[in-house]
Amino acid sequence: MPDESGGLLAIRGDHAALLGVLWGKSAGKAGGRVNLLLSHLLDTAAVAELIWDRFLAPSTRRTLDELAGGETRGKRLFCWLCAVHDVGKATPPFQQMDRAGSLAVRAVGLGWRKEAGPRQWRHDRAGGRVLIDRLRASGWRDEHVDWVWPLVAGHHGLFPSAGSLALRGSKRTLLNGDARWEVAQRALLEAVTAALGYGSVDEVEPVRVPSRATQLQVSGLIVMADWIASDERHFVGIDDLASLGMKVSRERAARAWEELGLRGGWGRLPLPGEDVFRERFDEQPRPSQAMVLRAAHAMAEPGLLIVEAPMGEGKTKAAFLAAEVLAARFGADGVFMGMPTQATCDPMFDRMRDWLRGIDPKLVSQVALLHGKSRFNPEWKEQIDAGAGSMGGRFASVDEFGLDCCDDPYLDGGGTVAQALAGWFLGRHRGLLAPFVVGTIDQLLFAATRTKHVMLRMAGLAGKVVVLDEVHAADVYMSQFLQEALRWLGQARVPVVMLSATLAPAQRHALVGAYLAGAASRTECDLSGWVEPQGYPCATSAWWDGERARFGVDAAPAWREAALRADESLPAVRLEVLPETVIGSDDALEDAQRRVDEEVADLLVERLAEGGCALVIRNTVARAQSLAKVLYERFAEDEVDLLHGRLTVRARADRTRAALNALGTSGEGDDRPARWVLVATQLAEQSFDVDADLLITDLAPVDLLLQRIGRLHRHTGTARPCGLREPRVVVTGFAPADDGPPDLLGASEGIYGRWPLLRTAALVLDAAAHDGWRVPAQVPELVGRVYGETHDVVPAAWRSAEDEARLLWEDTRRERIEDAERYLLTRTGEHENTTLEGLHFAGALDGGERRLQAVVRDGRPGVEAVLVVREPGGGYRTPAGRALSVNGDVAEALLDEVLGGTVRLSAGQSLAAQKELEPLPGWRGDPWLQYSPALVVDAEGWAEVGGYTLRYDPVLGLVQESAPDFAGRAERRR
Structure with missing residues (x-):
């Protein structure tokens, strides 16, 4: 059983000497006092306990229990996986990085033959190597060692290949030091293992290998636990081994959790009754809405539910209640609602809040709005301005080594940690961890890209019901990321509801195939048992029963059909x-x-x-x-x-x-x-x-x-x-x-x-x-004719032109599919891999949400600039006439007005804007404006960018009055 006395279970004297000097955070980064490495590992385990108790979805807890060998066993295994994430700090390359710490380490006989920098053996990759050696020595089977070590080696956002952890030549010398390091590493693992109630490390071994999607989700949760336990305000340094223990760490973790205000969603949701539609919306369901609820009830396993119905049919309400049914049946703890554009997110944010209010009014404050302009939604702004109470507080620091400015999880592109935005759920990578989320579909597509910290996005999606609106809007390029995301969601057993009024048959087929292939952990899935829907509105459901694909197809009359039949x-x-x-x-x-x-x-x-x-x-x-x-x-x-x-x-x-x-x-x-x-x-x-x-x-x-x-x-x-x-x-x-x-x-x-x-x-x-x-009766027919294979759609006189256009269309589609494949999370031929090893081999995308948006939407990064007016005598003002300083400094009271002047430039102007536009001098250091380029116009609204003459008109918006004369410029140069 875990020790509750405040001290650790008995540690042998020689082990105590080693564990008493191995440091995890230097005094300068831990509130003036060294934090022992063992202290951080136990703190992370204590945070993991709270994540299990107060954050994880029932479905995730059930999966981890099965992984560990039975009910109640998953929690201890999960906490152990979180705790051992930093074992790589018990190595020479890390311990020599702080002078005072290295002297103490050397004093107990832990030496090294060669000085090494952190980049030569970063502690995350070093931890992967340590676990491989120690777990094999403890008797773990290779199949379990192989999936566990990448969780540690990748906890700073990138999963390395096994080859990068090989001990060859100087790398062996740099990492291993003398023989006592193996003793120290074994002592550290044994101490953590005993503190969590295991008799030995070999007892920790799981009973089965989880899917890669579960591994990715657990990896994200490990990162979450590590970041929380790294906050120096709540986890100040402890340099006395006798002061350590799970009781102390639990007290520290509880205080941090309380201040952050973290929580899960609705927990275990009761199955909605027959009158749920009337209870939630004060109306009776239309036939198509009742059809959707029937389909959700009929699914034997978590799966994909595609709802096709006319515009204005009430698909959103049906999707909300289908999410309730699926969450209750399969243990999901929240909902992600993905919308096609930023403009469509705000109305859906209000609708989701109204729906959740009918379930439990306390859930309303747990809804996050994720898109670049969410600050200008008044309800969302009121929610975050109400304080960090419901959405989280400010963090001070994370890790002094292994993260640099561009790696920092609390920043988006640089600056200092002190400038990190308040709100655990609002920062970069973390937004999907909120229990209820309305955002653009890009947030889901990002989870299908080979990006740093992608595991946090999966941790936010797994355990939810995912609802995607207007899925037909995804073009062939975006669809590659959507299908990749569906593969991972299918493997993670995440229920997905998709809504569309005009879905082409080929697109429907591709979406179902991607989800089921993921659920079956195969490159492709046999869909031979599937019957295409015949009616409209219709619902298509698909799931994997462990052996083969299962399907359900239903149809219902549209609610206006009776009126149309009358005449x-x-x-x-x-x-x-x-x-x-x-x-x-x-x-x-x-x-x-x-x-x-x-x-x-x-x-x-x-x-x-x-x-x-x-x-x-x-x-x-x-x-x-x-x-x-x-x-x-x-x-x-x-x-x-x-x-x-x-x-x-x-x-x-x-x-x-x-x-x-x-x-x-x-x-x-x-x-x-x-x-x-x-x-x-x-x-x-x-x-x-x-x-x-x-x-x-x-x-x-x-x-x-x-x-x-x-x-x-x-x-x-x-x-x-x-x-x-x-x-x-x-x-x-x-x-x-x-x-x-x-x-x-x-x-x-x-x-x-x-x-x-x-x-x-x-x-x-x-x-x-x-x-x-x-x-709506003809909608499926019309869409099917345009995107189908028949050649009788156009008149005979057009056939030649149509054939030529089709060849170009198909060539362009192939090129765009190939372009997307470069950025997909899983490379061609890797969908049946069983571990996360090498997931980020050969590099990963990074650079902020704006660059990622350009990647998943197949375009150059869009440039948005903040519109300001230059005064004739110097200084600046807002377009509404409010004065700024000579350098453009913005008072807090004017911030919303200034940010409200953000305007998007056209694609043709973006490249020049990236080179020419920059923040005003007074915006340097401002957390909201320091990376925002200014579009400075004169009093009449005129500006020039890259040879484009632009004018901002209060009625018409940003108008391009003239384009660059590139040919003329070339002529003049000659």
């Missing part, structure tokens, strides 16, 4: 085409674009003559800005608004909120504008709960076009003008031709590719000439 002659949506042809020389393009915009404006004036609300979606910011300028001339100022990604953060948030208030569920009746036009980019394409009377949209691939149609006549009971009571979509952005394929906008082709646009254009033209589309 079979009435199409759900009528389509019209507004041809657009831009003709002329480069000098005339602006005039030609204005003519196009005037045609759209004429149509809007005509259709909104009796009032009504229209949504216009353009494929580029420039097109949206150009149209908005014309509409502001034709409509009253309060009848037009513009929403896109190159507004300041504050303006974008305010306009998004205004649009949702005007046209969302709260915008019915007297609050709905009499006449209003919202011009937007793809921000309004998905998870944007607005109800427009009329939709005008640029041509886009059919799945995205249907998503846009989902904003049209979205809610029932909305009063609409007589001429807008029938849902109509006007598709523009292309020009049909009499004898061949249509002319497509080059910008649209660049975004989406020519092949899906041609096939979609054929369906649009056919629908416009006949009866339109019956949405």
Whole structure:
């Protein structure tokens, strides 16, 4: 049994002398007093006990119990794995790093023949080597030694290969020292093992090898325990061996845990009853929502549940309750909700909080909002400003050796530890450890990249139910990371719920295959028993029963289907085409674009003559800005608004909120504008709960076009003008031709590719000439036709152009898949590996969330700059006119206003911006602004970046007035 007296179990005298000098933290890093290495190991074990009791999901505890050989055994094994993480510090390369500490070590006969720096044998890798030798000597089987040592060797974020731990030549001399080091290492392991109640190290050996996903999760939890136990404020140095013991360490750990405010989610959740829908949402479930709950109840094992249903069908509510059912049945302790964009996260944050309030009001404060602009969500800001009480406190330090500035887990790119942001759950790598999380899908995709500290992301995802909205939005490049993530989640037995209105059959097949391959720990999984869903809405479930894949498929009528059946002659949506042809020389393009915009404006004036609300979606910011300028001339100022990604953060948030208030569920009746036009980019394409009377949209691939149609006549009971009571979509952005394929906008082709646009254009033209589309009934058919293998989608006169476009499309897809493979967590051919050894072989990605976002979304790192105005006489001010200092120093009261001026530059401007823009002098050292480049404009809003002439307009946002004349520059240089 563990010792409770405050001292350790009996330690032999010669062992006590060794353990009494081996140090883990120098006096300078441990509050003025050396912290013995054994002290840190016991502290980490005590923290691990709290992680087990107060943080781990029931499913994780059950898995570890099975691993250790029975109920109640998993906790001790978990604590032991956490405790031994720093055994590599009991080696010459580490112990010689502090002068005072090294003298004491030498005094007891622990010497070394050659001085070594920490990079030659970092203590994490040294620990892996020590464990290999000591565990084998204790009689552990190789299969268990092989999976345990990488947990120690990788606890600073990177899993090395076995070859890097080989003892050859000078490496053996540097690591081993004289013979007494083996005695010291054995003594350290035996002391920790005895303190945790084991009779010997051989008793610790597990009974089975866990999956790699479980290993990765445990590795992340080890890192978590280590970081908490490394905080010098709560774990001050103890240099007296007689003062050590689990009782002391538990008291220290309890104080640290209490101040951090760490906790898990809902613990063991009772299985929801039949009336749960009414209890949570005060309404009866629609047929499709009841279908989703049936599917969740029917899954025999944790698995993948794909829900396909029309826009506005209520998929989110169904997903929340499916998460409840799956959590109750399989022991999950929280939820991660992944959204396609930052803009879609904020409304979902509110919805998740409302849902959790119905389960337990105390859970509301445990929801984290993870995206780069979360500070500007008022509810989230209020939650974190309320203090570190619910979300964690400030940490002082981690580890004096083995981490440098860019490695520091509390910082994002440099600075000092004292500048670390408050909140354990809010820092880099750690956000997913919060029990309930709403974030962009990028947070999940990061967990599928070969990045440093990736184990923390897996530790945050395993033990939760993962819900992913709008999964069809992942393009072929992003899908490689999504499928890799699903492999790991499947192996970790994490229930996953995916939502989509327009999922292509091939995409559905790939997602199911990836999850099941992971669950089976195979490169591929046999899906021969799977039957494709036939109805719509539909639910597809898949799980691995230990021997083979199992499936469930169900369908239900859409909630509006009865109304549509009442009048079979009435199409759900009528389509019209507004041809657009831009003709002329480069000098005339602006005039030609204005003519196009005037045609759209004429149509809007005509259709909104009796009032009504229209949504216009353009494929580029420039097109949206150009149209908005014309509409502001034709409509009253309060009848037009513009929403896109190159507004300041504050303006974008305010306009998004205004649009949702005007046209969302709260915008019915007297609050709905009499006449209003919202011009937007793809921000309004998905998870944007607005109800427009009329939709005008640029041509886009059919799945995205249907998503846009989902904003049209979205809610029932909305009063609409007589001429807008029938849902109509006007598709523009292309020009049909009499004898061949249509002319497509080059910008649209660049975004989406020519092949899906041609096939979609054929369906649009056919629908416009006949009866339109019956949405939602035809959604699967339309998506299947565009992305399917048949060649009868386009007219015969287009076939040659379509074949050429398809070849280019397929070549581009192959190239993008190959590009993604370079960054995936698991390399080709390694999916059946059984340990984490070499996971980071040949390096890992790092460099902050912005760089990672560029990796998983296949683009150069986006540049965001903080907009400030330079005063004519010197100094700066905010765009709203609030004065800053001559150097740009920002008072605390102005911080939100300054950060609210953050604006994203276009892709073409980003490279130049990275070179030219930098923080203002007064921002140096500021934890919020020190890495934020400033876009300094004059009093009229003008600036130049890399030869681009830019202007920030309060209404239009960041406008590119002119581009660099690269050819002219080259000519002038010649």
